[in-house]
Amino acid sequence: MSPMIRIPTPLRTYAGGESEGTVRASTVGDAMTELVQRYPQLQRHLYTDDGALRNFVNVFLNEEEVRYLGGDRTAVAEKDTITIVPSIAGGASAIDAAVERDLSPEEVLRYSRHLIMPEVAMGGQRKLKAARVLLVGAGGLGSPLGLYLAAAGVGTLGLVDFDVVDATNLQRQVLYGSSDVGRSKLDAAAERLRDVNPHVEIIPHEVRLTSENALRILEPYDVVVDGTDNFPTRYLVNDACVLLGKPNVYGSIFRFEGQVSVFFAEKGPCYRCLFPEPPPPGLVPSCAEGGVLGVLPGIVGSLQALETIKLILGAGESLIGRLLLFDALMLRWRELKLHKYPDCPVCGERRTVTTLVDYEEFCGIPQAIAADAAERGALVEITASELKERLDDGEPITIIDVREPHEWEIANLEPYGARLIPDAATLLTRRETRGSSPSSGAA
Numbered sequence: 441m442s443p444m445i446r447i448p449t450p451l452r453t454y455a456g457g458e459s460e461g462t463v464r465a466s467t468v469g470d471a472m473t474e475l476v477q478r479y480p481q482l483q484r485h486l487y488t489d490d491g492a493l494r495n496f497v498n499v500f501l502n503e504e505e506v507r508y509l510g511g512d513r514t515a516v517a518e519k520d521t522i523t524i525v526p527s528i529a530g531g532a533s534a535i536d537a538a539v540e541r542d543l544s545p546e547e548v549l550r551y552s553r554h555l556i557m558p559e560v561a562m563g564g565q566r567k568l569k570a571a572r573v574l575l576v577g578a579g580g581l582g583s584p585l586g587l588y589l590a591a592a593g594v595g596t597l598g599l600v601d602f603d604v605v606d607a608t609n610l611q612r613q614v615l616y617g618s619s620d621v622g623r624s625k626l627d628a629a630a631e632r633l634r635d636v637n638p639h640v641e642i643i644p645h646e647v648r649l650t651s652e653n654a655l656r657i658l659e660p661y662d663v664v665v666d667g668t669d670n671f672p673t674r675y676l677v678n679d680a681c682v683l684l685g686k687p688n689v690y691g692s693i694f695r696f697e698g699q700v701s702v703f704f705a706e707k708g709p710c711y712r713c714l715f716p717e718p719p720p721p722g723l724v725p726s727c728a729e730g731g732v733l734g735v736l737p738g739i740v741g742s743l744q745a746l747e748t749i750k751l752i753l754g755a756g757e758s759l760i761g762r763l764l765l766f767d768a769l770m771l772r773w774r775e776l777k778l779h780k781y782p783d784c785p786v787c788g789e790r791r792t793v794t795t796l797v798d799y800e801e802f803c804g805i806p807q808a809i810a811a812d813a814a815e816r817g818a819l820v821e822i823t824a825s826e827l828k829e830r831l832d833d834g835e836p837i838t839i840i841d842v843r844e845p846h847e848w849e850i851a852n853l854e855p856y857g858a859r860l861i862p863d864a865a866t867l868l869t870r871r872e873t874r875g876s877s878p879s880s881g882a883a
């Protein structure tokens with residue numbers, strides 16, 4: 441018999457660049473032996489030292505995995521096809537590798553620095569053009585992501601955001617300029633990205649991603665990139681990706697620290713395998729509360745763009761099953777191995793989450809806190825102008841500022857009798873040494 445053997449992209453380098461070949465064999469085992477004899481370099485990629493097929497390599501006869509047929513001894517017939525499928529990470533393309541779109545002469549010129557690299561070349565660039573990537577969040581991470589993915593020629597870029605550009609965004613959200621302040625982020629982003637690359641189709645989704653709309657919005661995309669800054673959306677994106685079988689390129693930033701990974705339940709762990717439950721509300725501050733160094737989302741978002749492109753090309757080794765930690769202050773990288781958690785509530789064997797839930801409630805914010813406070817008759821929030829009004833009316837209000845001294849220094853309500861607690865001692869020392877303290881302005 442002369443069955444056909446298909447060799448996956450990541451292994452072709454070890455098979456003389458061949459994508460397929462016929463061998464003479466009567467069983468699957470014989471066919472594989474024949475293949476390895478022809479290309480000895482394949483041996484260590486397919487088999488362990490004691491001759492067992494590596495556990496991340498699957499062999500299919502036509503549509504069936506041979507493990508569920510007769511294993512190595514499965515008989516092969518003349519027109520059969522044997523397909524080797526590495527089951528995790530590796531260079532396996534996340535999206536249908538067969539989908540490619542032709543390039544115009546203009547595009548061939550534009551992407552020439554990609555085309556001369558064998559890892560991209562015409563085939564890879566055509567895959568990029570056929571790819572559909574959804575960016576959830578057009579902020580700090582979404583900025584480099586949008587710019588680099590558009591520039592690289594990802595054919596369709598969806599953007600989810602409903603914010604307006606404000607002045608505090610400009611320190612890190614390089615997608616926007618000063619003249620964009622007050623504009624819808626998606627209007628400004630779409631205009632900028634279409635200028636970066638008019639060959640890219642930009643699809644704005646100007647909505648808050650919710651359990652009701654997430655599956656519908658994510659469904660048409662090949663890769664979802666998580667550029668969110670809050671837990672409810674992060675869990676929502678993860679669960680929706682698991683339910684839809686899509687890779688989720690994850691990035692997060694805080695002050696000087698960044699995290700990057702690729703969660704893809706079909707080939708490795710998901711975000712909930714790592715963090716089954718969100719931290720209690722208030723335990724982990726957001727970037728708005730804790731701050732973030734402006735260049736950090738540039739680094740982390742660029743790594744997410746890189747991983748997205750690799751998934752599309754099927755090039756290199758993906759971050760699936762690995763968590764990359766970056767400490768910008770120490771300039772240090774660490775890599776952790778991630779495992780699929782058998783009891784993961786969304787991708788585990790006995791999964792309990794089979795549909796999208798209410799993620800605000802799941803993360804305990806903000807309704808639960810508000811409801812609890814309202815029950816006790818407490819005031820949850822007061823705006824600066826409300827406070828001013830009440831102070832101007834002569835209401836005897838005691839203002840306690842619980843922020844850090846460096847925050848007090850930016851602006852404070854000392855003229856209204858505000859006191860900084862808990863760090864009063866630091867404040868006193870500073871007043872003695874400097875003689876005065878900065879005054880006025882709303883905190």
Ligand SMILES: [Zn+2]
Nearest residue numbers: 710713784787
């Ligand atoms: Zn999981």
